[in-house]
Amino acid sequence: MSDTISFVLFSGTDDRLQAAAVMSAGAAALGKKVNIFLQYWALDAFRRDRIDLDHGLSPEAGEAGRAAVDALRAAGQASWKETLSQAKELGDVDIQACSLSMDLLHLEESDLDPLVDGVEGVTAFYISAEDGEIVFI
Amino acid sequence: MALEIAKTVDAKGLSCPMPIVKTAQAIKDVPSGALLEVLSTDAGSTRDFAAWAKSTGNELVEQTVDGGVYRFVLRKK
Numbered sequence: 001m002s003d004t005i006s007f008v009l010f011s012g013t014d015d016r017l018q019a020a021a022v023m024s025a026g027a028a029a030l031g032k033k034v035n036i037f038l039q040y041w042a043l044d045a046f047r048r049d050r051i052d053l054d055h056g057l058s059p060e061a062g063e064a065g066r067a068a069v070d071a072l073r074a075a076g077q078a079s080w081k082e083t084l085s086q087a088k089e090l091g092d093v094d095i096q097a098c099s100l101s102m103d104l105l106h107l108e109e110s111d112l113d114p115l116v117d118g119v120e121g122v123t124a125f126y127i128s129a130e131d132g133e134i135v136f137i
Numbered sequence: 138m139a140l141e142i143a144k145t146v147d148a149k150g151l152s153c154p155m156p157i158v159k160t161a162q163a164i165k166d167v168p169s170g171a172l173l174e175v176l177s178t179d180a181g182s183t184r185d186f187a188a189w190a191k192s193t194g195n196e197l198v199e200q201t202v203d204g205g206v207y208r209f210v211l212r213k214k
Contacts, residue, residue: 026154029161
């Protein structure tokens, strides 16, 4: 089992971000090095002024899915932001914004939530991924 | 003789993976050989704690369930 796992987050809906946060926190708890690379709509969700907003759910969620997600949250489930924050406190979790997506969305590093550690290109991401798996969400 | 618990993590009501995240955080604060107790209501806990203990080298000393509350005792490696 490799000591490094890397997640490419593309989708910016709360359900996918929640799943990614759970996967990341679980890996951090096992002592793995976790890299998170933010692209497109996932990066948009990490904007300082938008991270706490409702980002909707994947189309397949439907009304029943919306109700189920709301019920879990009402029962006290940590948000994806909180889950990632705890994962970073616990272990080695590095969150980087894709530089191309920064251009696409006309963002500066100061526009991003402090959870994001920096901006890098895809080559740097591959180098930090080492020989571990890369998961696209 | 009852085991001497150094620290307890109350993770009741927390959903996966928070019981494990809290445990991994808390075990940093106990000395090697000391016992950490965890209480959880997450149904995945039984398999998660066994796997986490095996992977991290900490020993799962005890595991019980009572009224939907899972209790784990881990000895820090």
